[in-house]
Amino acid sequence: MRLLINILVVALLTFVAEMMLPWWGIAVVAFAVCLFFSTKGTSAFFSGFLGIFLLFFIASLIIDTQNAQLLSKKICSLFGLPQISLLLIFITALVGGLVGGFSGMTGYYFKKLFTK
Amino acid sequence: MKIFRFIFSLLITFALLFGLIHKFEGKPRLGNFIDPFHGFWQNAENKNWKPDDELKIEGLSDEVKVVYDDRLVPHIFANNEHDLYFAQGYIVAAFRLWQMDFQTRAAAGRISEIIGDKALDYDLKQRRLGLPWAAKKSVESFSNDETTMNMLNAFSDGVNAYIDQLNPRDYPIEYKLLDYAPEHWSPYKSALLLKYMADMLTGYEQDFELTNAYKILGKENFDLLYPDRVTEADPIIPSGTEWNFDPLPSQSSADSFPFTPEESILIPAPYEKPFENNGSNNWVVSGKLTESGQPILCNDPHLGLNLPSIWFECQLNAPGLNVYGVTIPGAPGIVIGFNENISWGVTNGTQDVKDWYKMESLEISLIKVDGKEIFFVNFFFEDENVSGELIIDTIKVRGSQDSYNYNVISSFGPVAYSYFDSTKNERYDFALRWTAHDPSNEIMTFYELNRAENLEDYKSALKHFVCPSQNFVYADKEGNIAITQQGQFYVKREQQGRFIMDGSKKENEWGEKIRYDQNPQIINPERGFVSSANQIPTDSTYPYYYNGSFENFRNRRINSVLASLNKITIDDMMKLQNDNYSVMAEDILPFMLDSLRGEVVRGEEKYFDDGSKKILTELLKWNYEYDTNEIAPTYFELWSKSLYRILWDELEPYEVFIYRPGKLQTIKFLKNNSQSDFIDFKATTEKEGLTSLLEIALTEVVDTATKYEWDEEKLKWSNYKGTFIQHILRLEPFSKYNLSIGGNYGIVNATGEDHGPSWRMIVSPGEKLEAYGVYPGGQIGNPGSKHYDEFVETWRTAEYFSLWFMKSSDENSEILFSTQKLKAK
Numbered sequence: 001m002r003l004l005i006n007i008l009v010v011a012l013l014t015f016v017a018e019m020m021l022p023w024w025g026i027a028v029v030a031f032a033v034c035l036f037f038s039t040k041g042t043s044a045f046f047s048g049f050l051g052i053f054l055l056f057f058i059a060s061l062i063i064d065t066q067n068a069q070l071l072s073k074k075i076c077s078l079f080g081l082p083q084i085s086l087l088l089i090f091i092t093a094l095v096g097g098l099v100g101g102f103s104g105m106t107g108y109y110f111k112k113l114f115t116k
Numbered sequence: 117m118k119i120f121r122f123i124f125s126l127l128i129t130f131a132l133l134f135g136l137i138h139k140f141e142g143k144p145r146l147g148n149f150i151d152p153f154h155g156f157w158q159n160a161e162n163k164n165w166k167p168d169d170e171l172k173i174e175g176l177s178d179e180v181k182v183v184y185d186d187r188l189v190p191h192i193f194a195n196n197e198h199d200l201y202f203a204q205g206y207i208v209a210a211f212r213l214w215q216m217d218f219q220t221r222a223a224a225g226r227i228s229e230i231i232g233d234k235a236l237d238y239d240l241k242q243r244r245l246g247l248p249w250a251a252k253k254s255v256e257s258f259s260n261d262e263t264t265m266n267m268l269n270a271f272s273d274g275v276n277a278y279i280d281q282l283n284p285r286d287y288p289i290e291y292k293l294l295d296y297a298p299e300h301w302s303p304y305k306s307a308l309l310l311k312y313m314a315d316m317l318t319g320y321e322q323d324f325e326l327t328n329a330y331k332i333l334g335k336e337n338f339d340l341l342y343p344d345r346v347t348e349a350d351p352i353i354p355s356g357t358e359w360n361f362d363p364l365p366s367q368s369s370a371d372s373f374p375f376t377p378e379e380s381i382l383i384p385a386p387y388e389k390p391f392e393n394n395g396s397n398n399w400v401v402s403g404k405l406t407e408s409g410q411p412i413l414c415n416d417p418h419l420g421l422n423l424p425s426i427w428f429e430c431q432l433n434a435p436g437l438n439v440y441g442v443t444i445p446g447a448p449g450i451v452i453g454f455n456e457n458i459s460w461g462v463t464n465g466t467q468d469v470k471d472w473y474k475m476e477s478l479e480i481s482l483i484k485v486d487g488k489e490i491f492f493v494n495f496f497f498e499d500e501n502v503s504g505e506l507i508i509d510t511i512k513v514r515g516s517q518d519s520y521n522y523n524v525i526s527s528f529g530p531v532a533y534s535y536f537d538s539t540k541n542e543r544y545d546f547a548l549r550w551t552a553h554d555p556s557n558e559i560m561t562f563y564e565l566n567r568a569e570n571l572e573d574y575k576s577a578l579k580h581f582v583c584p585s586q587n588f589v590y591a592d593k594e595g596n597i598a599i600t601q602q603g604q605f606y607v608k609r610e611q612q613g614r615f616i617m618d619g620s621k622k623e624n625e626w627g628e629k630i631r632y633d634q635n636p637q638i639i640n641p642e643r644g645f646v647s648s649a650n651q652i653p654t655d656s657t658y659p660y661y662y663n664g665s666f667e668n669f670r671n672r673r674i675n676s677v678l679a680s681l682n683k684i685t686i687d688d689m690m691k692l693q694n695d696n697y698s699v700m701a702e703d704i705l706p707f708m709l710d711s712l713r714g715e716v717v718r719g720e721e722k723y724f725d726d727g728s729k730k731i732l733t734e735l736l737k738w739n740y741e742y743d744t745n746e747i748a749p750t751y752f753e754l755w756s757k758s759l760y761r762i763l764w765d766e767l768e769p770y771e772v773f774i775y776r777p778g779k780l781q782t783i784k785f786l787k788n789n790s791q792s793d794f795i796d797f798k799a800t801t802e803k804e805g806l807t808s809l810l811e812i813a814l815t816e817v818v819d820t821a822t823k824y825e826w827d828e829e830k831l832k833w834s835n836y837k838g839t840f841i842q843h844i845l846r847l848e849p850f851s852k853y854n855l856s857i858g859g860n861y862g863i864v865n866a867t868g869e870d871h872g873p874s875w876r877m878i879v880s881p882g883e884k885l886e887a888y889g890v891y892p893g894g895q896i897g898n899p900g901s902k903h904y905d906e907f908v909e910t911w912r913t914a915e916y917f918s919l920w921f922m923k924s925s926d927e928n929s930e931i932l933f934s935t936q937k938l939k940a941k
Contacts (some may be wrong), residue, residue, distance in 0.1 A: 027133060
């Protein structure tokens with residue numbers, strides 16, 4: 001339950017940060033959220049990872065659907081990938097998720113440096 | 117232990133962030149690019165996107181109404197000129213910002229700033245050719261003209277108003293890919309764009325190549341292969357037209373003989389030149405010949421086929437002005453189009469207005485004046501030491517140190533080329549005299565044409581047009597038709613400017629300016645039509661000398677079709693713009709077949725293998741149409757190309773490149789000089805006659821066809837040609853490949869591999885104004901928009917859009933898409 005809440009908090013705050021900060025603001029959000037709310041290293045990772053993964057996945061999926069897959073297919077070719085939009089959406093989410101996961105974990109372990 | 121976990125996850129996080137933030141050579145910054153809120157996803161335009169209903173923009177003085185039709189052509193209605201050009205700037209930027217920004221940076225030689233030192237050679241070339249220098253001079257010259265400055269400033273403010281409200285997430289995708297940001301527009305940038313066009317359309321010349329050819333071949337052979345004029349073409353101004361003016365005398369009687377330092381030295385030509393086949397067609401038939409009784413004007417400029425397209429379609433309306441047509445993103449106004457009264461179109465003039473001079477003893481030295489070190493330039497002119505101006509400018513190079521460019525400005529123009537002969541340890545410097553460097557205000561021509569009501573307005577509008585020279589066709593609702601080859605031309609002596617000239621002699625300077633009313637022009641000619649297709653402008657009775665690279669085939673087809681038609685309809689004109697008939701094939705193929713069939717007649721048919729027979733059978737029944745599904749044009753192209761190559765193999769082995777003789781000249785040569793030494797194919801030991809030359813060429817066709825496995829699908833003309841429209845950055849996924857379309861260079865439908873009709877327009881002015889047009893692109897430059905390339909299919913299939921010329925802003929139509937109000941902030 002706590003994990004779920006953390007995931008949602010990360011997703012929500014990341015969304016806000018994306019409106020105001022450059023893209024790497026997502027790392028700051030995951031770091032901060034896990035610093036304050038996480039209780040375990042693995043849960044910190046998954047809070048950050050899943051929070052951003054889900055946000056990125058849903059955001060790009062919505063954009064892609066409204067765009068009728070026009071651009072995503074072209075970007076797939078540009079990156080030398082097969083023209084499968086979902087693959088690109090997955091990669092987008094994965095990149096965001098990894099940044100979120102590791103920043104979250106760093107946040108949690110940072111806190112642990114100062115607590116027993 | 118805690119500390120290790122912390123350091124471990126911190127390191128991974130940093131490594132990830134570094135990889136995603138760092139700019140790797142040739143790659144976008146991945147983190148930003150892939151982020152759904154900042155990166156490319158933001159460029160994926162909603163398929164139901166509509167322009168905003170209302171925008172508040174700082175800089176407008178009054179409300180502007182913009183009506184978009186279903187092809188996203190903006191019809192801009194403003195209450196004053198300032199707001200009109202401001203709004204045009206704003207909207208063009210919204211649709212095409214990256215393209216206009218990139219093209220003007222290219223014109224200015226500033227691509228290295230974006231992509232690093234691999235563009236350095238290109239940038240240096242642009243600067244040495246003096247394009248940014250000329251654009252600066254243009255701005256100085258039109259800064260005295262209030263109308264021009266007001267228009268350019270308003271346009272520029274509009275572009276900048278758009279740029280200023282952009283968030284980096286909204287940048288066009290190319291900025292994100294290349295990782296840079298848009299910069300402010302200015303009148304200088306519009307001037308750069310015009311110079312870019314001037315270079316594209318007049319940059320082609322052959323001075324070095326012809327000089328080398330003359331030295332290699334000697335006068336007799338040179339004259340045989342490279343005659344100054346080929347007379348078969350039907351000139352733009354019909355033969356026999358009288359010239360009712362007293363021409364200015366040519367001041368110089370000096371010899372135009374090729375001049376270069378020493379007879380033995382061959383100097384390779386500088387720089388890659390613009391594509392030779394940047395041509396165009398235009399014509400007007402008078403009401404006497406049409407079914408409706410109204411004139412019909414047609415125009416299709418042939419340029420590089422790119423995405424985003426070079427043209428942007430729009431309508432401009434303000435008090436005293438209502439005009440529709442296309443413009444180049446970055447230039448205010450309409451470049452090709454029509455208003456309620458008149459219509460106009462352009463083709464390239466292709467007279468040679470770019471000449472090279474060998475400079476004598478050019479020296480750059482560092483001297484001390486009042487304790488300061490300055491560069492000093494001098495060279496010999498008329499046995500005197502003359503000083504020149506030295507311009508040093510900095511080229512910023514991404515990822516490395518600044519580079520510098522030195523331009524010496526001589527009395528002719530910039531010293532744009534220096535050749536170092538390492539065997540002699542000597543440098544040769546060449547200055548460029550080019551009308552693209554003349555101060556000029558071409559924008560004013562369009563400003564006035566946009567408002568023109570009659571012939572007088574048309575004539576006076578053209579006065580401002582200096583370079584590139586263009587054939588302006590004209591038609592009005594009164595039924596007048598006209599054509600003028602307009603540009604600034606100079607009095608030249610016979611053959612002047614064909615070869616490199618001695619830059620130390622005053623007599624080699626160009627003569628006086630030719631007055632614009634003495635340029636080739638004709639109004640309401642007897643034959644009922646005017647036309648141009650980059651051919652020679654006049655017959656030999658025109659009092660001034662000129663040379664150029666003129667096209668010899670399209671004009672004959674257009675004129676013969678026009679002369680054969682009566683009760684001409686718009687449909688007929690659409691057919692003619694898409695006509696695939698090859699006059700070149702008609703000129704030479706029967707001769708080629710006859711020269712071979714001699715063998716057949718002598719009962720040696722067995723001499724031909726099955727492959728050759730197959731090819732010849734196709735060619736014998738061919739009607740010279742370059743249609744998509746024909747195989748014969750592929751065979752003819754292959755056969756004539758390989759014939760051309762092995763015929764002129766004598767011109768191959770020299771250390772410098774020289775052009776092969778022109779196509780029409782080659783045809784004449786084959787027909788009249790079958791005994792010439794050039795006929796021999798040097799690669800073989802035998803001495804070939806014409807027939808064996810044709811046979812060798814035919815064998816090559818068989819080889820190619822065999823490579824294609826005689827697959828009829830692959831050998832079909834359109835598949836073999838494989839027309840493509842490339843994104844300006846040559847990114848494959850943003851380009852269109854293998855378009856099935858007929859035609860070729862030298863054919864009215866001049867669609868080649870990647871050049872062709874870039875805007876087809878047909879306008880019939882009069883009581884019932886009718887207008888049609890199409891270009892191979894789309895209004896929005898964003899590859900993530902469905903409007904990016906939405907006209908391509910219509911263009912490919914020779915169809916047109918009916919152009920909606922609105923009389924007032926509240927007019928309705930079934931193609932009305934959305935209405936937008938731009939309000940002053």
